Amino acid sequence: DVKVTQSSRYLVKRTGEKVFLECVQDMDHENMFWYRQDPGLGLRLIYFSYDVKMKEKGDIPEGYSVSREKKERFSLILESASTNQTSMYLCASRGALDTEAFFGQGTRLTVV
Amino acid sequence: GDSVTQMEGPVTLSEEAFLTINCTYTATGYPSLFWYVQYPGEGLQLLLKATKADDKGSNKGFEATYRKETTSFHLEKGSVQVSDSAVYFCALNKNYGQNFVFGPGTRLSVLP
Numbered sequence: 001d002v003k004v005t006q007s008s009r010y011l012v013k014r015t016g017e018k019v020f021l022e023c024v025q026d027m028d029h030e031n032m033f034w035y036r037q038d039p040g041l042g043l044r045l046i047y048f049s050y051d052v053k054m055k056e057k058g059d060i061p062e063g064y065s066v067s068r069e070k071k072e073r074f075s076l077i078l079e080s081a082s083t084n085q086t087s088m089y090l091c092a093s094r095g096a097l098d099t100e101a102f103f104g105q106g107t108r109l110t111v112v
Numbered sequence: 113g114d115s116v117t118q119m120e121g122p123v124t125l126s127e128e129a130f131l132t133i134n135c136t137y138t139a140t141g142y143p144s145l146f147w148y149v150q151y152p153g154e155g156l157q158l159l160l161k162a163t164k165a166d167d168k169g170s171n172k173g174f175e176a177t178y179r180k181e182t183t184s185f186h187l188e189k190g191s192v193q194v195s196d197s198a199v200y201f202c203a204l205n206k207n208y209g210q211n212f213v214f215g216p217g218t219r220l221s222v223l224p
Contacts, residue, residue, distance in 0.1 A: 004155075040216065042214050042215060043214040045211055058211070090156065099144045099161060099205060100144075100146060101158075101205075101212055102158070103148075103155040105154055105155045106154065106155045
């Protein structure tokens with residue numbers, strides 16, 4: 001089975017902190033995604049990556065950056081956390097020839 | 113742009129009731145269609161998919177048929193269980209594209 005693992009289930013950070021959310025997949029997938037999930041807004045794409053060191057902005061990239069130094073790992077970085085970044089963050093991966101995406105368990109981030 | 117519309121929740125049913133969650137989409141070309149399920153506190157799991165018109169996806173008693181003429185992919189189950197309580201997301205992806213388009217999600221609560 002494909003496994004997408006996010007490093008933390010719950011995080012509490014202070015305003016202004018630099019925050020790293022890590023995601024690792026074990027299926028050699030080319031594509032990896034970071035989504036944010038908020039009540040009433042569904043899933044919104046923050047960034048995606050289609051190869052090592054390659055990245056593309058999604059719908060809501062402001063306040064975020066990403067890093068993909070190795071194929072299996074895709075990191076989401078909040079340069080200076082703010083309270084409006086309190087949310088559930090979901091990582092996903094998909095192989096080039098797959099139709100479906102596989103999701104991690106999610107990280108619930110609270111910025112205080 | 114591409115979009116997915118789902119019926120608004122929450123949907124509350126008694127155990128063994130019939131379930132329908134409506135999903136319609138707007139997209140050019142021939143997207144693949146998906147239903148994902150999110151149990152409380154978890155990430156998204158693929159429930160079923162269909163990759164071309166008239167395909168029927170099925171899993172765990174759930175079914176959905178890809179109807180190109182009505183641009184719909186309604187989710188059905190003949191007899192729901194308490195354990196089916198979750199949020200259900202309809203989604204599309206085009207031509208192995210980089211991004212998925214998700215509906216807003218429908219929360220289902222099944223009462224014993």
